[in-house]
Amino acid sequence: MLALFFEWNALKTTSRNQECERATQARMDVSLLPDYLCDIKALRENIRVIQYLSLLAYETLFDKNKEIKLTFSNSALERLNIPNNVIKYCLNIGILTEEQDVSLPASSSQQSLFSFFHKSLQEYLAAVYVASRLKEMLKSLKLFPNYDDDLADVCKTCLRKYFGTCKTVVDILDQSNVLIMLCGLEPQLLTNVSEYIYDVTLVDKSAVQERNTVPQDSFSSNHHNLIKDIQMCIFMCIEEAMSSAKNVHTPVYIADIYVSHSTDLLRYCEYVVSKYVLSIDLDRFWCFMKKTDNETVYLAVKHLGKCDQLKAIKSSISDDRINNEITKILDTNVFTLETVSFLETDKKIITHLVSILPKMQQLTSLQMKGTISDRIPHDVCSSLCTYLNQNTSLNHIAFNIYSEKFCMVSCNIDNLETCTLSIENVDMMKQMCNCLCEADKLKHLELYAGFFMRSYKTVTKNLTRLLPSLVSLSSLTLWDFSFTDNIIARPCDIKNLKEITLxxxxxxxxxxCKFIDSLPALPQVATVETFDMDIRDGTILEIRICDIEQKAAARQYVREKTNLFRVTRDDTFGFCFTTKKVRL
Structure with missing residues (x-):
């Protein structure tokens, strides 16, 4: 694309423009251009312009003070010593555009703002700048005998120097196009680029949180957005390197692998250094996969069996062949895994997981969700309860499994911070409340009411008694419950509650109304989200028939208290609001 600007200009050049263009084409060292550009005549003839443009592109793109519009003023051109004839030439051929700064007062002198024809062109030129800097560094290195030994160090130094501002995963993703294009211009940088990204993902708080967080449900995809984006960035780096150089077999570092039927993971797996992979996350939309997609996922998971330093594995796959490979991965990484999540899975893999749990000394997060049609044996459920009672390292647990025989809920709460449970009956509810009442570190509680939960008054009473004892609780989520009274009976004692989801x-x-009236007394400002609620007067019936008028009255009761609440959503499916702190 860059060459087209110069080639088109050459076709329309008149003798009147030749003097200006000769001034921009002063002789400079062509060898400093990336090899790919050296092969194109139009670019060789405009090397001086390209070097100035690439400097301008890099400096303005990586400027922390840059505006979202990616425009730059004449002062930026002066600071970078970009000659006027180069600017004029680039405006003439269309690489740069000029507009007036309308943000200035009409009385002031209008100042021009410049920008590149398109951001992708700016990103490409920034990659050209870094690639040319690398060639300059390597040119001096070739004079020394230990060239091959020092090559890797020079590449690392180059990346640290020119991408040093990329300190987070978000920063990496912001400049991902530059990194991808750079790998196309200089394939030898592929390993170093992936290693640089890898090092960032190791310490980035958002990436670490995604790696260690269990998904909310089998169709939740929000938890791995960063992981997917980083993986795509690295895979595109590989793609660009392969397109520019034959027989590319350089190692690639990647911390988190997201296995999807829509991604040709096998194409890139041969480059990935298995021992550095920290997490594997299998696509949650397995039920929509075709037979050929299923085979693709199976082969990818089988290849990932080489990974032996995993910290997290997450899956909702129910395919027998894939689960057999996952079982092998579990056994290989039994001493390193910290987070394990299995959703919508069968009793075979749950049974195997329970059998090896005592060996998982690093485990801090455990999630299991089975299916009601595939109940696990009672002895497996008992073994799980025994493990949960004895283990003191678990911070996060989430269970929705079905046993052949009722199994009481009990676990060690010494370090428990997150608890998600499906409550099948009243006895289970009582046991859960008795177990959690002294969970001083519990911050997040999410409960699902089972189909056979019927004693609404008892359930309400147990939950009302539990909440004030959870001194660290900040978020509460309740699904499918029916309440006979206000569960926030002692709001002043629930000191840290900030989020309530019904x-x-x-x-x-x-x-x-009693629930709403209690909310302003909560010590913290609280966000309340309700979805598909049933509001009705009188006895709560077994059959779910929502009273539309009562539901409207319930919402109006909140809306009219403008001094206490701020409504943030009000539509057919949801009603959400926040409390306002009242100054006394």
Missing amino acids: QEVTLSLPTW
Whole structure:
């Protein structure tokens, strides 16, 4: 694309422009251009312009003070010593554009703002700048005998120097196009680029959180957005390197692998250094996979069996062949895994996982979700309960499994911070409340009411008693419960609660009003989100028939208290609001 600007200009050049263009084409060292550009005549003839443009592109793109519009003023051109004839030439051929700064007052002198024809062109030229700097560094290195030994160090130094401002995963993704294009211009940098990204993902808080966080449900994809984007960035770096150089077999570092039927993982797996992979996350949309997609995922998972330093593995696959490979991965990484999540999986893999849990000394997060049609044996459930009672290292647990025989819920709460449970009956609810009442470190509680949960009054009473004892609780999520009274009976004692989510909850209008009236007394400003709620007066019936008028009255009760609440969502599916702190 860059060559086209110069080639088109050559076709329309008149003798009147030749003097200006000769001034921009002063002789400079062509060898400093990336090899790919040296092969194109139009670019060789404009090397001086390209070197100035690449400097301008890099400096303005990596400027921390740059505006979102990616425009730059004449002062930036002066600071970088860009000659006026080069600017004029680039404006003439269309690489740069000029506009007036409309943000200035009409009375002031209008100042021009410049920008590149397109951001992708700016990113490409920035990559050209870094590639030319690398060639300059390597040119001096070739004079020394230990060239091959020092090559890797020079490449690392180059990346640290020119990408040193990229300190987070978000920074990396912001400049991902530059990194991808750079690998196309200089394939020898592929390993170093991937290693640089790898080092950032090791310490970036958002990346670490995604790696260690269990998904909310089998169709949740928000938790691995960064992981997917970083993986795509690295895979595109490989793609660019392969397109520019034959027989590329350089190692690539990647911390987190997201296995999807839509990504040709096998194409890139041969480059990945297995021992540095820290997490494997299998696509949650397995139910939509075709037979050929299933085979692709199977072969990818089989290849990932080489990974032996995993910290996290997450899957919702129910395919027998894939689960057999996952079982092998579990056994290989039994001493390193910190996070394990299996959703919508069968009893075979849950049974195997429970059998090796005592060996998982590093485990801090455990999630299991089975299917009601595939109940696990009672002895497996008992073994799981024994493990949970004895283990003191678990910070996060999430269980929704079905046993052949009822198994009481009990676990060690010494370091428990997050708890997600499916409550199948009243006895289980009582046991859960008794277990968690002294969980001083518990911050997040999420409960699902099972189909056979019927004693609504007892459930309400147990939950009302539990909440004030959870001194660190900051978020509460309740699904499918029916309440006979306000669960926030002692709001002043629930000192850290900031988020309340009610999904498909049923309660009467008076109970709702009591709940709303208690919220301003919470010590913290609270966000309340409700979805598909049933509001009705009188006895709560077995059949879910929502009273539209009562539901409207419930929302109006909140809306009219403008001094206490701020409504943030009000539509068919959801009603959300936040409390306002009232100054006394």
